[in-house]
Amino acid sequence: MAPPTSIVPDSEHRGLLGLLPQRARDLVQLARFDRPIGAWLLFWPGAWAIALAGHAFDRWDLIAWFALGAVAMRGAGCVYNDIADRDLDVRVARTRERPVASGRVSLTVAWVWLVALCLVGLVVLLQLNRLAQIVAMCSLALVACYPFMKRITWWPQAWLGIVFSWAAPVGWPAATGSLGLPLGWLYAGAIFWVLGYDTIYALQDIEDDMRIGVKSSARALGRHARAGVTAFYLIAIALWGMAIWSVRPEALALVALAPVAGHLLWQVAGLKPEDGADALMRFRSNRFAGLLLFLACLVVGTTSQA
Template sequence: MTTAAEQIVPDSEHRGLVARLPQPLRDYALLARFDRPIGWWLLFWPCAWGVFLADGARQWHLVAWMLLGSIVMRGAGCVYNDIVDADLDRQVARTAQRPVASGRVGKKAAWAWLGTLALIGLVVLLQLRWQAQLVALGSLALVAAYPFMKRITGWPQAWLGLVFTWGVPTGWVAVRDGGLGALAALYAGSICWCIAYDTIYALQDREDDALVGIRSSALTLGGHVRAGVAAFYTATIAFWVLAFWLVRPDPLALVALLPVAVHLAWQVVTLDVADGGNALARFRSNRTAGLLMAAACLVVGSASLL
């Protein structure tokens, strides 16, 4: 018989809390990845960047709503992904015990859970002005297509970049109409950031992915993963430099990016592509990278109002 601990995926961050839940609740928590908060942090930070760089420190209530939205919509996206990928998940060691793949949660129940999370997301959506609501809804087609990308392209991480950093345009448009050049640069850099960190994450599954036919940037890059990650992180900082310059054309404003640039460089230097535990730790460290970037956006966005 499978134990509660075994039903929690290997990269769960809160085994104790989730394991104490009654079995049905535990399975639904796992299905929405509530045991792995790194996902909603990575979804939330781009929202905060868009708000902070566009409007500085005046929109904390909006940031709070976006945090809630990131938690529930990341959960909804994971439920949808698991419904679509159930057959593939059964063939990969790290994902075989996911609730839908293992059969502990039926697909009808999973769809109902997805609907519940989406309703909470709707409440959050209604807190935004109508322009931002339209932008947010524009991500739905990208989200729906993402689970199929790993079947048709060697760069599904690029599609994930479009999806997982959609909070940048949503947050920006929620508070500001203009500045589209800075918005585009911020979003482009965020996409490159996502491609890099998800390539690191995909290192954990390279052998299983190759066996079952799942494609990823980690497989596509082959023996050049470190160089590829370095290139995408370099592009990330370059685009963010442009975004900051367009918001505040002052060399001092660019200094705010130094901490996050150093952090991303540390990830590249210390990455061990053959060690799944090392890759997972570097991936998770992007929660810190997101915080450092949020602080930079807050400083520069606030200064731009002076």
């Protein structure tokens, strides 16, 4: 296995980030603005819901607000996670140089930064209708509990799936003013998608997690990690198929899922569980998987309104 420092350095000083003053650099890193993959993954389920509901074009402004909200709330989630996990992060090679764990950012500054990011999220929340606002607020308790799940259950990635897919049950009522069956299938599929890609991500930390006693789906699956991720992705594809079928019950509509299905199967076909760099590359490729499903939802949602 590659040394942890070659997997993904937690302190990057190249490009624009390297030009920033130290405090600004620390805050950018604390919110992971230098690593937009998490914002993409948080954003896509909301965009899927809006597109599948048939409102991708007439509510492009809503998609833009969701993009801003994804950046802000993913940043807030990272700050909160680093505050809660500072005692664990300092014991893991990949995370010990994070701003809070390393001591470069104090807890007081981290909490202030967290509040500031949440205020941006509040601005986005106020753009939504009442039902979408209520659904969005229901996620707060789940988000607050997430950092502690790795200490409690072998499946914290499943909890992350519930939390990180929440934009879908917010996006659908934000676009339509109501809840619907397609949303349920779409959200359930997103949960299994997250469970799959975050299991891949967790492969990077298996050795450190074993040493410090942190639980994960990667550890739970062990040598069956590839088979487990394959099962999660197949379930996700099946559930997304149900979502599309409930919007447009035609076999041809399901063909729209072929590109994303092919991409997910590519991820697991060549996955090397013992290679952290490979796991990271395949995890990051899910931003493209999200785009492919968005295009599928866009085609099906738009044509179903015609």
